[in-house]
Amino acid sequence: MLSEPRADGEAISLAALTADPYPIYRRLRRDAPVAWVPAANRYLVTRHADIVQLERQPEIFSAAETQSLMIRVMGPTLLRKDGAAHRRERMACEPALRPPAIKNRWTGEFQAIVDRLIDGFIAEGHADLFDRFAAPCAALALGRLLGLYNTPADDLRRWSQALIDGTGNYGNDPEIWARADAAAAEVDAAIDDITPYLRAHPDESVISCMLNASDPLSRDEIRGNVKVFIGGGLNEPRDAIAVGAYALMAFPEQRALVEADPTLWRAAFEETVRWVAPIGMYPRQVTRATELGGTRLPEGARLGVVLASANSDEAVFDDPDRFDIRRPKKPHLAFGGGPHFCLGIWASRVMVGDIALPTLFRRLKNLRLSGDEVRWSGWVFRGPVNLPAAWDV
């Protein structure tokens, strides 16, 4: 029987979601799996099965959201297009991120980045691994993958944050717009700067592939899509490194498993992004009146697709709050599930699961949480915002 969306979401605040969304999702999955949440100005979709279902029908559950703040900040991008227009841009980027390119071109570079960062602090015996390791590691790797060889990692971190803040600027804060617009202009300048080099020396980088595809992307298409990569390809591997390192320090019996059998590092990576999905929520918009999970949705309804909740859905995962790298393999949704399925999945598996986490635990002896508080934040993106750790020197 179809029902109207219930009022369960009325009392949910963005502050509560940001502090710890998981108890809220548990309640929504049980009582109101497609709930109107005024604070988010969206219907939140929280059950695994409903998200799988909506991703199978992109013509009804469209990524081309109207009045999108992402388009306001970045210009048109592949992430806000459907159908053939989306496929064309995706195909141009894809060769850079396929497994052979990752293996042959990037694995060595990722290992060198990770080792250099660890060399920089190993003698100190303690560090905030979020700031000294996870964030610069993700930024340096992304700069190489994109072909932005001219850009310092700190600029990429700053641009990424400014673009993300702009994409979430529902409060219309002029200072946030100004920072986002300035970052966007700097990204455009960096692309213009590197383009002649990549035309003359085509390689496996994302920008080179966009420029040299059989159906090359235009300057504006490259500008928009590089901003999506910067806004969407830095926070997630950063947070996956930080969450994975946290979990393996916090749960020594899990760490003992990977140390005894290094083939389990990939499972540790997958469990990390299941346990705390780096992208907790992404938007979709309904193109015509429809229903989802037994709830009526009007034409134009804005949805928040809550991957973080799907990954904790007790209908799929036993004891979902537990970090357990031995759990039976089930399809988590941390990388999405439809036509916009993450393009960076192979790069992330290799960079985080094969290199960053194993090298960190191999090189830093007796790596442990320092005892200072680890703070967590976010629901659209979620992870620790610091990771104070210590090791033997």
Ligand code: HEM
């Ligand atoms: C642990 C790391 C990562 C996670 C959990 C993750 C997650 C996701 C998710 C959930 C989506 C779908 C978004 C939507 O449908 O609205 C997505 C799309 C995307 N991701 Fe990732 N991502 C990660 C790393 C990366 C990296 C490193 C890159 C770039 C090198 C990247 C590039 C992209 C791009 C370009 C898209 C858009 C694809 C399209 O629209 O067809 N991601 N990612």
